[in-house]
Amino acid sequence: MRRLKTYTSLWAMQPHDQTGELLSYARVCEMVAEAGFDGLAIDLGAADVDAAHKVRPYLEAYGLTPLIVAFPKSVEGFRDTLELAKDFGAPFVDVIGQVMPITLDEMEPVIRRWLEMSQEVGVPIQFETHRNCITNDLYTTLQLLERIPDMRLSADLSHYVVDREFWHPLSDRDLGLMSRILERSDSFQGRVASRQQIQLQLDFPQHRKWVELFKGWWREGLEGWRDRNATGDCVFVCELGPPEYAMTGPDGREMSNRWDEAQVIKGWIETLWDEMGGDTPVQHVAL
Template identity: 65%
Template sequence: MTQSLDIYTSLWAMQPHDPSGVKLPFEAVVEMVADAGYQGMALDFGATSVEDVKRIEPMMARAGLRPFLVDFPKTIEGLRPTLKLAKDFGAPFVVVIGQVMPVSVEGMIPVIRAWIDMSEQEGMPILFETHRDCITNDLFSTLCLLDAVPEMRMCADLSHYVTGREMACPLRPRDAEHMSRILARSDSFQGRVASRSQIQLQLDFPQNQKWVEMFKGWWQEGFAGWRSRNPEGNCVFLCELGPPDYAMTGPDGREMSNRWDEALQIKAWVQHIWRNLGP
């Protein structure tokens, strides 16, 4: 029985890939990502057309990169084509950032169950991402959903809840407990460092180090939980450092840090965390 960590980056994060603002052609993106030692790349329908996804996937396959798809379905049935495409691609799962957003938890429950049922029908696992402006927008309602739908599995991008809930650092005990509940139900993880006021911080600025350490602790907790639940398999971690307006810019409009270098830094951090958890 073996457990391994697969680290992906995001096509969205590669357009552009650094402070220059230059968008690389898909061929160059694939070569750059493969040469850096990533195992795959997330293809995000919020930022990329279906036609472009179908165009880049064969390039990725030739380079040995595996895709997973990120969908923003606006209707219940709108998820089905993505599940079918992901199955054709051999993706490990589809990440759902659902745009069907009832106001009440009672209204959300049948939506979540319908997508889970569809996932089982199509034979493609789904994970619900912790994300703003979607059905999991609010931490508290998401915790209620986890209680109501035991089979609901998550993709943990905790940056959204840190900013959305204006969490303090160090964490209040209540917030720490809530985030641990999310991590305990998460089967993949995403890498970005946020604060209570900014969704994406520069990793080497001294004032941001307390937030960096907080997120490293969560990644360690998430990996440890995943390993305890899965005697074998591949744990997927996505380095997802978004372009502006996620990335902060100066008065000249240029980014204040190099996201490609920062993603490689996160990649190194999580590899170290994984190794330290043991063989």
């Protein structure tokens, strides 16, 4: 059976809205579970390993699955994060690699070594499409995918929209490049960007064209995942970050409620999934 699993991020929940209130880990996990999310991503760039251990009892108490987001700063140091993820029961590690060689010839052995470690420890990894890391550039990432067939992605397309400063509407060529990213993506992240802003408010009229663009990409990504996978869990992380990801007014207050918006995106994705057949078992036709 194919199942959709929706997550949000611990980073996105501290604070979770424009009040700026920092909730306890217990309350965060309670809210996330009550809203119907399946898991919580633990971002080791925004928090540390100690924080991961502190939140773990509440994840377990509320039946939430942890997802480890790693920012490895050395090649061999990544093994510790893999071991942590295995101990936590994470479905995979989302890698935002801080080892950033300049040339493809230098990047390739880094990716291949991390893939080897993943096999050795027994935890799958996906490389997030993210700025300021080894997948910083769309063109470079596409070349890495050609060189390394086993390299799988976690698609946060907001970073490439900003990085490439795509004009709207996108050209067929640029849409094709993004489709190549989605074809190699095994999970997806929910944030809407424009060519100049990494995180847009969902209900502002001027942002509607970007919202529709991303909804189309999410549909394409989910459809492709279902075509490739007869069974398994498709993970979608609603990751709306606090300031300075979230835009603020002159008073420093956020311009929208990110917790509400995360649940809106969750609803969109669940609707798309249901329109594709939902969690129903794949029917095998006897020959």
